[in-house]
Amino acid sequence: MHFRRVYQAGTWDVAGRYMGGTEIMHLVPHxxxxxxxxxxxxxxxxxxxxxxxxxxxxxxxxxxxxxxERDFEPRHWRxxxxxxxxxxxxxxxxxxxxxxxxxAAPTERTGRxxxxxxxxxxxxxxxxxxxxxxxxxxxxxCLYRDKVTGLERLFAGTAPMGIFSGVLDLDVxxxxxxxxxxxxxxxxxxxxxxxxxxxxxxAIIHPGIYRRVDGERPRWEQVYTFxxxxxxxxxxxxxxxxxPHPSGQGEVLLAALEGDRARLLRIDxxxxxxxxxxxxxxxxxxxxxxxxxxxAIAAYDDMTELRHPETGAPVLLMGVxxxxxxxxxxxxxxxxxxxxxxxxxxxxGRYALRSITAQEPVxxxxxxxxxxxxxxxxxxxxxxxxxxxxxxxxxxxxxWIFSAPLETVLAAPS
Numbered sequence: 001m002h003f004r005r006v007y008q009a010g011t012w013d014v015a016g017r018y019m020g021g022t023e024i025m026h027l028v029p030h031x032x033x034x035x036x037x038x039x040x041x042x043x044x045x046x047x048x049x050x051x052x053x054x055x056x057x058x059x060x061x062x063x064x065x066x067x068x069e070r071d072f073e074p075r076h077w078r079x080x081x082x083x084x085x086x087x088x089x090x091x092x093x094x095x096x097x098x099x100x101x102x103x104a105a106p107t108e109r110t111g112r113x114x115x116x117x118x119x120x121x122x123x124x125x126x127x128x129x130x131x132x133x134x135x136x137x138x139x140x141x142c143l144y145r146d147k148v149t150g151l152e153r154l155f156a157g158t159a160p161m162g163i164f165s166g167v168l169d170l171d172v173x174x175x176x177x178x179x180x181x182x183x184x185x186x187x188x189x190x191x192x193x194x195x196x197x198x199x200x201x202x203a204i205i206h207p208g209i210y211r212r213v214d215g216e217r218p219r220w221e222q223v224y225t226f227x228x229x230x231x232x233x234x235x236x237x238x239x240x241x242x243x244p245h246p247s248g249q250g251e252v253l254l255a256a257l258e259g260d261r262a263r264l265l266r267i268d269x270x271x272x273x274x275x276x277x278x279x280x281x282x283x284x285x286x287x288x289x290x291x292x293x294x295x296a297i298a299a300y301d302d303m304t305e306l307r308h309p310e311t312g313a314p315v316l317l318m319g320v321x322x323x324x325x326x327x328x329x330x331x332x333x334x335x336x337x338x339x340x341x342x343x344x345x346x347x348x349g350r351y352a353l354r355s356i357t358a359q360e361p362v363x364x365x366x367x368x369x370x371x372x373x374x375x376x377x378x379x380x381x382x383x384x385x386x387x388x389x390x391x392x393x394x395x396x397x398x399x400w401i402f403s404a405p406l407e408t409v410l411a412a413p414s
Contacts, residue, residue, distance in 0.1 A: 003358040003404040006066070006384070007057070009038070010397030013067035018050040019057060021399030023078075024386030026301060027374035030083035030102045030118075034059040034377055034384060035069065037081035037104070038399050042390035049396075054079035056104055062378040066401075070116070070124055076106035082141040088152050090167025090177060099168065101175065105138035105156070113138060113158055117174040127174035130161045130182070140301075142194030144201045148215040157191025157203060158182075163220065184210065184220040189236060193302065197242040197251045198269055204255060206236025209267065224273040226257060226265075231295075233331045234259035239299025239318055245270070246348055254278070254303070254345075256318065260328055262296035266349070278349045285322050288353050293322035295332055297369065297389075298343060304373040306383070309406050316345040317409070320353075321369025321389055333393045340367030340387060340402070344410060354409070356385060356402050367400060376403070383409045 009021040021038030028035045036057040045051065054077060056070035072079065085100040102118040111132040116124045129138070140157040154166045154176060162182025169177035189206035196202070201212040208225040212218055230236060237255040245252050245268070253267040262281035268274050286292030299318035306315055320341045325332035340356035356367060369389040376382035386401040 002408065003356045003385075003402045005358060005361065005400065006059075006403050007036070007386070007399070007401035008397070009399040014065060015067060017068040017071070018052055019055065019066060019068055020050070020052045020397060021055065022390050022395050022397070023388045024371055024399045024401055025054075025079055026081040027372040027384050027386050027401070028081050028083050028102070029374055029377035030100060032377055034374065035081060035083075035102065036066070036386060036401060037079040039078045040074070041077050042392065042394050043077075044394045044396045046396065053077060054106055056081060062376070062382070070104060070118075072106045075109050078107040078137065080105040080138050080140065084141060084143040084154065086143065086152055086154075086168045088168070090151065090169050092151055099170075099175070101168075103141055105141075107135065107137040109135050111136045113161065115156065115174070115176065117176060125174035127176050127178070129156060129164060129178050130158065132161050136161060137190065139190045140193045140203075142196075142201070142203075144194070144196055144212075146214045146218070147199060155194060155201070155203075157194065157205075159190040160188065161185065162187075163191060163203060165218075183212070183218055192235060192238050193240040195240040195242050195253060197253050200269065202240060202253060202269075204237040204240045206230065206234070209237070209240070209253065209255070209273065211269075223269070224267055224275070227275075228261065230257070231259045231261075231328060233328065235297075237265075238297070239301065239303045241299075241303040241305075241316065243316070254316075256281070256297075256299040258297045260295050262298060262322075264298065264345075264351075279343075279351050281320065282322070284351065284353070285320075289337070291324065293324050293337070294326060294335075295328055296320060296322035300369065300371040300387075300389075302372070303345075304375070306375055306406065306410075308410065309381070313347065315410065317373045317383075318343050318345070319370030319373065319385075319387060323391070331392050333391055336368050336389070336391055338366035338368055340370050340385065340400075342370045342373065342385065352412070354411075354413070356404075357413075358402060365398070365400075368398075375406075381406055385409075 023039035053072040058069040162185030166178035264279040325335035371387035
């Protein structure tokens with residue numbers, strides 16, 4: 001009933017392939033397996049270390065060990081991974097059975113963005129998306145049905161090219177046919193996530209929220225901007241998620257603001273996107289740690305919804321990391337709490353703070369933030385948590401994954 005470390009970077013899989021990484025970016029159940037996306041941001045390579053880039057790792061059963069599924073070149077230092085299930089193709093034709101695609105999008109220094117799609121055979125197909133100048137990345141994916149055309153569309157939030165849309169086309173390599181032009185462009189920061197709320201697609205891009213206006217000629221309009229100044233080093237809002245409206249009618253958006261005013265905000269589309277402070281993250285951490293941090297990041301990439309094993313009530317889990325560094329002129333390198341912390345949201349905004357506590361290894365290496373959380377595809381009762389954040393400091397093989405029973409993950413500290 002304890003947390004158990006199930007992956008530590010710097011090891012070799014059963015086929016003799018090196019598994020590295022400074023971060024676990026995403027944990028993604030897909031096709032009855034669990035996949036992990038690694039990052040090599042700030043990796044220090046020592047003599048004898050294989051030169052690897054971001055990787056896709058796979059765990060095929062509860063009894064198996066992680067292995068390398070896909071290697072990227074060292075220039076691809078970060079990776080976004082997601083699994084999306086289509087029910088129809090780009091012409092609106094119903095599929096005989098749903099089709100799930102595993103999508104991997106590596107960061108690219110040359111500006112040539114592409115999405116790699118895992119075929120059912122286990123091979124990967126590269127699908128070009130866009131070309132630009134300099135470093136480019138895809139930070140988020142989403143599947144959404146246009147309420148005017150009725151078509152199921154795939155969305156990719158790229159930086160800096162724009163938000164692109166595509167459809168399922170089983171006649172082209174990789175089964176994705178992207179539009180040639182972005183639906184939204186001209187922003188500077190990364191699109192950190194999408195969420196459908198009250199039947200409308202939304203995207204978060206520093207420091208606000210955009211809403212898609214569906215149709216044959218879709219457009220995006222900014223509907224919310226955080227009303228206070230956001231510190232320049234912040235990525236803005238993260239973890240956009242639709243949750244039930246407190247009134248019981250419809251939905252609201254929940255988002256986490258990164259920075260020296262870190263907080264969780266409830267944003268109501270039915271009330272002209274008025275925001276409500278649900279949790280001051282820095283004050284909350286300060287009360288529990290006895291010292292208030294200066295800067296925090298919550299919901300690094302998403303919020304994971306689980307069901308309480310006793311009550312069946314939904315709970316949201318999200319990783320959190322915080323620093324006590326006083327100088328915030330650049331992204332803080334020092335002062336980060338080493339624990340693998342995460343927040344649990346109960347009911348209508350009641351929060352609890354938990355951390356990964358394991359009997360091994362001893363001593364526990366710095367975990368420095370939980371980035372991704374996923375329910376096991378094997379038994380539905382085990383939770384996997386992965387992470388680390390270099391925070392602009394050199395490191396080596398710091399990526400980690402722990403697992404624990406759901407009851408342990410939700411339990412109060414002993």
